[in-house]
Amino acid sequence: MQDLLTRFLFPMCPHLSLSPPPPATLWLLLPVCLSVGPPPLSEMKEKNPWHSPVAIIITVIGVIVIVALVIVAVLQNRPLAQKYKYGIVLDAGSSHTALYIYEWPAEKDNNTGRVEQKHSCKVIGPGISSYASAPQKAGESLKACMKEAEQWVPVKRHPETPLYLGATAGMRLLNIENSAASDKVFEAVGEALQKSPFSYQGARILSGQEEGAFGWVTVNYLDDRLSQGLETTGALDLGGASTQISFVSDQYDGSESPSNAVNFRLYGNDYELYTHSFLCYGKDQAQRLKLAHQTQSGPNAVEDPCQHPGYNTTKKYSVLYDSPCVSNRKPQGAPATFLHTGTGNVKQCQDVVKNIFNFTDCKYSQCSFNGVYQPSLQGPFGAFSAYYFVTSFLNLTDTSVPLEDVRKKLERYCATSWSQIVQEHPGVKEKYLAEYCFSGTYILTLLTEGYNFTSESYSNINFIKKIKGSDAGWTLGYMLNLTNMIPAEAPDSPPLPHAGYVSIVSICAVVIFILLLFSLRPLWARHCKKQQIV
Numbered sequence: 001m002q003d004l005l006t007r008f009l010f011p012m013c014p015h016l017s018l019s020p021p022p023p024a025t026l027w028l029l030l031p032v033c034l035s036v037g038p039p040p041l042s043e044m045k046e047k048n049p050w051h052s053p054v055a056i057i058i059t060v061i062g063v064i065v066i067v068a069l070v071i072v073a074v075l076q077n078r079p080l081a082q083k084y085k086y087g088i089v090l091d092a093g094s095s096h097t098a099l100y101i102y103e104w105p106a107e108k109d110n111n112t113g114r115v116e117q118k119h120s121c122k123v124i125g126p127g128i129s130s131y132a133s134a135p136q137k138a139g140e141s142l143k144a145c146m147k148e149a150e151q152w153v154p155v156k157r158h159p160e161t162p163l164y165l166g167a168t169a170g171m172r173l174l175n176i177e178n179s180a181a182s183d184k185v186f187e188a189v190g191e192a193l194q195k196s197p198f199s200y201q202g203a204r205i206l207s208g209q210e211e212g213a214f215g216w217v218t219v220n221y222l223d224d225r226l227s228q229g230l231e232t233t234g235a236l237d238l239g240g241a242s243t244q245i246s247f248v249s250d251q252y253d254g255s256e257s258p259s260n261a262v263n264f265r266l267y268g269n270d271y272e273l274y275t276h277s278f279l280c281y282g283k284d285q286a287q288r289l290k291l292a293h294q295t296q297s298g299p300n301a302v303e304d305p306c307q308h309p310g311y312n313t314t315k316k317y318s319v320l321y322d323s324p325c326v327s328n329r330k331p332q333g334a335p336a337t338f339l340h341t342g343t344g345n346v347k348q349c350q351d352v353v354k355n356i357f358n359f360t361d362c363k364y365s366q367c368s369f370n371g372v373y374q375p376s377l378q379g380p381f382g383a384f385s386a387y388y389f390v391t392s393f394l395n396l397t398d399t400s401v402p403l404e405d406v407r408k409k410l411e412r413y414c415a416t417s418w419s420q421i422v423q424e425h426p427g428v429k430e431k432y433l434a435e436y437c438f439s440g441t442y443i444l445t446l447l448t449e450g451y452n453f454t455s456e457s458y459s460n461i462n463f464i465k466k467i468k469g470s471d472a473g474w475t476l477g478y479m480l481n482l483t484n485m486i487p488a489e490a491p492d493s494p495p496l497p498h499a500g501y502v503s504i505v506s507i508c509a510v511v512i513f514i515l516l517l518f519s520l521r522p523l524w525a526r527h528c529k530k531q532q533i534v
């Protein structure tokens with residue numbers, strides 16, 4: 001190698017010396033060629049026409065060294081091929097069951113990886129509480145979605161993927177009505193889920209408070225408000241059998257009505273959450289409460305302002321009163337059926353709906369309804385589940401529209417004849433179509449009269465289905481809690497981001513290269529002089 005340098009490189013640097021330097025010092029020649037610099041152009045031409053390529057070679061080598069350093073820095077720090085972990089939650093609601101698959105980066109499950117919804121599956125059939133008389137079928141109903149889950153989660157992750165089932169108000173009601181039947185449904189569901197290849201963690205009924213609090217965690221987690229310590233969003237959840245309101249208010253520290261308080265310490269911040277779940281105030285049970293009020297005397301026919309004009313159906317008293325929300329109010333001596341007809345009048349509908357709320361009893365400084373304490377509303381609110389299904393059907397999700405205009409729009413919708421409604425929505429089941437006038441009126445009444453949203457604060461509500469691709473609802477918050485995925489303290493982050501690290505390494509490489517050239521300059525200037533004297 002030294003021979004090579006002596007033969008090829010040294011002749012290319014004639015401006016450095018008249019005779020070749022000692023072989024041991026040849027390696028130092030490269031940078032010196034450049035640092036000593038070429039003789040004047042005229043001299044160069046006479047002495048050595050190769051001076052330019054030498055400078056180029058040295059520059060190229062220098063650049064290669066720098067590029068190599070930068071490549072090493074980039075490769076060393078590039079994110080590794082992502083591996084994921086999974087979690088599955090079954091939301092056993094009153095009207096239906098849905099399965100959610102969540103995924104997060106495997107190497108970051110210690111608190112920093114973001115959990116996202118990968119897939120959801122709607123179980124065919126009614127909610128599991130409807131299988132009280134045939135519990136086996138409750139387990140069977142879950143099979144199709146469980147098979148789907150097996151395809152969405154990589155096989156090698158199956159045994160370590162936790163699987164949870166949480167039941168809400170439908171099972172709360174069945175448990176009140178017939179706890180043995182509720183236990184049998186859970187038994188059947190548990191048996192079916194244990195057969196899955198996932199790590200089954202059990203099935204249980206969530207309390208109303210848990211349902212509200214985990215919905216709030218989900219919304220704020222997906223909005224990145226918890227990790228960044230931002231002002232939180234309140235959560236409004238409307239199911240078929242219960243409804244939840246959860247928010248943080250400066251006015252609430254848990255001293256007044258402590259049963260509504262849930263405390264969290266998340267990412268180093270303390271939250272004193274107000275939450276309340278109203279059992280029987282989900283939209284299906286609220287409809288029963290309203291009809292129970294309208295059929296107190298056991299009539300043969302009910303003219304309902306919450307149904308479209310021309311609506312006309314025969315309903316069974318036994319079906320209407322088959323729920324613990326209304327069963328104790330069944331009128332004595334009522335006929336087997338009643339004729340349910342519509343008049344389509346929102347103002348009157350609102351009056352009927354108001355009857356299901358008690359606005360008078362309140363032993364606290366302020367209440368929402370039914371004597372339940374509620375602090376003053378604060379901040380923005382995300383309204384999901386049936387809030388979204390109903391408002392999106394009615395084209396009422398835009399809350400910047402004044403509340404008066406929303407009411408007028410609903411008024412026109414309810415006044416539309418039943419035959420026209422059916423004709424305009426051929427793809428929607430009549431059972432659902434028949435409910436939207438009531439549901440829209442119920443939502444507006446619950447929000448304004450129940451929770452005390454005003455014309456101004458109504459615009460703070462966002463009707464949402466998903467946030468960044470994940471459904472808003474209690475399931476994600478539930479899984480994050482059970483898998484300890486949200487740390488109590490803020491996790492430490494590296495002092496520099498990857499890009500910053502790479503930039504610093506690159507700059508350092510350039511500076512070191514330049515310093516090296518300059519540090520060798522006097523040494524080689526002397527060497528060159530010596531060579532010239534000789």
Ligand SMILES: O=c1ccn([C@@H]2O[C@H](COP(=O)(O)OP(=O)(O)O)[C@@H](O)[C@H]2O)c(=O)[nH]1
Nearest residue numbers: 093094095096168169239240241242386389
């Ligand atoms: O695509 C859908 C799914 C549900 N719903 C209604 O939304 C409510 C959701 O009730 P769920 O069973 O989820 O909740 P729970 O009562 O258990 O809280 C029920 O009234 C459903 O009829 C709806 O209108 N459209």
